[in-house]
Amino acid sequence: xxxxxxKRISCxxxxxxxxxxxxxxxxxxxxxxxxxxxxxxxxxxxxAQSPAxxxxxxxxxxxxxxxxxxxYIGTCRGTTAxxxxxxxxxxxxxxxTVAARSSVTLTGILGNGIAQIRTPSxxxxxxxxxxxNCTGGNPGDNPGNVQRGECRxxxxxxxxxxxxxxxxFGLRAYDNxxxxxxxxxxxxxxxxxxxxxxxxxxxxxxxxxxxxxxxSVSGRERLGWISGGTGTTNNLANCPTNR
Numbered sequence: 001x002x003x004x005x006x007k008r009i010s011c012x013x014x015x016x017x018x019x020x021x022x023x024x025x026x027x028x029x030x031x032x033x034x035x036x037x038x039x040x041x042x043x044x045x046x047x048a049q050s051p052a053x054x055x056x057x058x059x060x061x062x063x064x065x066x067x068x069x070x071x072y073i074g075t076c077r078g079t080t081a082x083x084x085x086x087x088x089x090x091x092x093x094x095x096x097t098v099a100a101r102s103s104v105t106l107t108g109i110l111g112n113g114i115a116q117i118r119t120p121s122x123x124x125x126x127x128x129x130x131x132x133n134c135t136g137g138n139p140g141d142n143p144g145n146v147q148r149g150e151c152r153x154x155x156x157x158x159x160x161x162x163x164x165x166x167x168x169f170g171l172r173a174y175d176n177x178x179x180x181x182x183x184x185x186x187x188x189x190x191x192x193x194x195x196x197x198x199x200x201x202x203x204x205x206x207x208x209x210x211x212x213x214x215x216s217v218s219g220r221e222r223l224g225w226i227s228g229g230t231g232t233t234n235n236l237a238n239c240p241t242n243r
Contacts, residue, residue: 064089064111073108075179077115077130085123089114096121104130132175132182146223148213149201151239156194160237167193167235173224177209182224184217190226191215196239197226210236 066089078101085096089111098104098120109116115127154171155164173182173190182189191197191214200223204211209225216222229235 064114066109066111069108069110071108071179072106072110074176075106076103076175077106077132078103079129080131081129083125083129085117085121085125087123089124091124091126095123098125100129132180147201149199149203152197152199152212152236153239154191154193154195154197155235155237159194163233164235169193170195171226171235173212173214173222173226174209175224177206177225178227182222187217189217189222190224197236 079098081100083098083104084091084094085098087093087095091114102120104117104125105119107116107118107122110127111124113127114124115130116122116124155167157164157168170192171190172188174180175182191212195215197215198213200211200213205228206225208228208230210228211223211225213221213223214226227235
């Protein structure tokens with residue numbers, strides 16, 4: 001076999017191998033394409049059979065932190081405007097209303113801006129329109145259902161003797177006997193030493209406590225409870241007849 005014939009045979013064999021190899025590559029590519037198509041179909045079927053995602057759970061209600069003030073139990077507060085009473089601390093279920101210039105009684109349970117009351121009915125109210133004056137008015141307002149009675153004078157140690165030194169700075173007044181002190185602009189309120197005060201008519205007493213009209217730090221008349229004294233010490237004296 002000469003060189004030219006050998007070259008022809010080599011070229012023929014190389015062409016045949018190339019054709020066969022191309023055919024094999026094409027088959028492999030077709031197989032890969034078929035496999036990819038099968039995988040896509042399987043994924044689509046799996047997605048179709050998967051259940052729809054559940055909706056996100058509703059956000060829980062805000063937590064209300066409550067605390068008990070034992071010194072507030074049974075104390076009175078007045079309303080400066082109409083106040084709604086709610087069954088829940090979220091203030092969503094209204095069960096009543098307290099009229100303006102009325103009074104409520106606290107249970108001593110408080111939250112941020114809310115308070116539980118027991119009268120006129122049990123429930124929760126906002127504290128925005130509550131004041132320590134049980135009539136719901138400003139210091140100096142004379143509640144219409146309470147009348148002035150007899151005049152009295154708060155004793156003065158400079159006039160009545162050293163036995164009344166405890167009255168040198170006057171007396172504190174309270175919304176209810178011995179519970180929450182009355183205040184005006186953040187300071188204690190009550191009759192000054194030697195001040196003229198008036199009993200209620202009819203007179204209202206509770207042990208040593210007496211309900212009186214007095215001149216507030218604001219300069220106006222206010223109603224509150226003061227200590228009438230203990231034992232033989234009487235904090236009040238009759239008013240001079242010439243006054």
